Amino acid sequence: MRKAEETFFKALMILCTAAIAGVLFLIVWTIVSRGASSLSWDMVSKIPEGGYYIGKGGGILNAIIGSIYITVGSVVLGLLISVPVVLYINVYAKKNSLLVNLTRFSFDILFGIPSIVYGAFGFTIMVYFGLKTSLLAGVVTVTLLIIPILVRAMDEVMRLVPDDLESITYSLGATRWETAQVLLRQSVPGILTAVLLSFGRAIGDAACVLFTAGYTDSIPTSVDQPAATLPLAIFFQLSSPIKEVQNRAYAAALILTVLVLVLGLAAKYFGKKLSKNKI
């Protein structure tokens, strides 16, 4: 009886795991096979030409560049804000003080808030200041979205740094700021993973930029111009009734998938490489 139960559940578990792996492969395969046929050099090297949305020539370079601008901008801005926060709750503040617990709790909540809510909030701010959809608004909103990801990921790594290290630096006469730098150095692999994680999230997010960055067929030349993004390019082209435009959506989906997978692999690789010399 017990043996039968064991065998039954083991079979069920193998089945579930195989199903999950199968479906995930199916997704990648579907995207690759449908996208590859419409993928061309024009897609990644040209901006949309006249009549692009009824099936004429051009590409989605505007969306690729726009996505890169927004992602890089928001990750840099996000780091500028999240690194001090993480250092504060790990070095400056008293361990387990009210503020520290409150901060961690707030970031847990912020982490769960959907990107569309950040998008709507970004929109209310834009209306408040009388701004139009722009690269800047997009960057700021996506920054809000990824700060919780950055803070949580870096906090987790920094908490793992042995307490002794902190005590040693203090005993050598270092100030808290200098200690913070030592801790930061120790957590570099974790920080890099956090950065790439937020990179992936930022580049794939559509709901945030929909309200705030807008969409345009040209490449933005300053921060107050609207910017196109890859997820929205996929979304808009997929909604078109014309077959060729839809096919381009699949090609754009392939480009985005490849970008995200490469980022993910890079995170794995560097995470491993950099943690070699860790204490």
Added chain:
Amino acid sequence: MIRERLITDKLAGGVSRTLTLLSVFSVLLLGIGLLTRSIPVLRQVPLTEILFSTEWKPMKGAFGFAAFILGTFWVTGIALMIALPFSLLSAIYISEYAPYRLRQLIVPLIDLLAGIPPVIYGVWGVLLVIPFIQDHLAPHFVQFSTGYCVLAGGVVLAIMIVPLIVNILLEVFATVPKELREASLSLGATRWETVKKVLLRRSRPGIIAAVVLATSRAFGETIAVLLVTGSVVQVPHSVFDAGYPLPALIAANYGDMLSIPLFDSALMLAALILFVIIILFNGVSRLVLYRLEKQMA
């Protein structure tokens, strides 16, 4: 020299303290920002009508959110019902049964797939899930279906959150001490009994946390859902009915929200409703977790 170091120290401390306080307040700020923009519609329409009426006619000033709220619950519910058993069983297999080599192969794979953007899952849903439901599944149950329905939304969301849940569960299972498992096995329990009576019981708080996170993610997912649920304003009565979840409503109407009076305010209210539900949900689950951890300690 020492003075300079002390000043830098104070300065860095001040800056980081300010940023920390600001980020704590940002939760409040989010709520207040959305609330101020939704006040116009809250003034015009009573709250009970907003939450419980299904009449949605922005042109006539009727803003009943019930259909959208229920639509959100439908897709999230379906997604969880599909995703939970699969990811739980598969996480147990990977962590307790799978040979080392297989684990080394499958864990990074799931990590990578957890990072695929929602819009890709949506595209995949349009390419495979919709035709499948339309041609093979729905005809057995209903007369006619376009395939764009809450079931499609649920399936796509389920597949999207499975890697997320498995990922967290593996971390949770890894924290259960090996000695506990060995003690159970040495008492003559089978592996499955050990899983049931030691592993799962021990990891209950972690499992709850994983479910909460996955639910929040499914609840607020926008683009993937918008692509496959059909966007018809109605309360779904079966899984083959089209639905219109809240996030999809916000995203689909951003274009003409400024041309109809109160419409933009109503959409901001939709975002506020999402925000409040998520916060309540997270708060309650926090309490449950806290209780549970106290019990276990």
